[in-house]
Amino acid sequence: MNRIFALTSTFSLIALAIAVSSPAQAQVADVPTVNSKGDFTTARVLGNRGYYRNTHWLVVDASGSLNCRVTPNGAVKTKIYTGWVVAASFPSKDADAVVTHQGSPWLRVVPQEPFGRTPQTPCFVRANNRFVAPISIDFVSDGKVRLVQ
Secondary structure (H helix, E strand, C coil): HHHHHEEEEEHHHHHHHHHHCCCCCCCCCCCCCECCEEEEEECCEEEEEEEEEECCCECCCCEEEEEECCCCCEEEEEEEEEECCEEEECCCCCCEEEECCEEEEEEEEECCCCCCCCCCCCEEEEEEECCEEEHHHHHHHCECCCCCC
């Protein structure tokens, strides 16, 4: 019996030493995921303390610019250029920035021009990974995206 106890204690110490000596992986906040069509169906993510908002999105449209519309699939209000960051606009505390119109999800955003001009009023872009990509909140501070080096 003592031999089994000693053996068990030795394995426990080895396991503890391995766990303590292993480097810890930093956790990064999740971002919304796409469905099989590449659509984002929500701008909210379930974290360990409930839902949080994914507020910043990168314009990735391969054509170089993206139409931002007055209403989902409505008249074009302005163009947003590839590489710009847009802020998702949530109409209320519990509402989502993604709305569905005629079966397609649309993201309500506020364009933020990179040269510090005044932000515009909200408009809508297609919530699809061909056009926008979510930016993890861990890479946003003071409303600005910080680059990882």
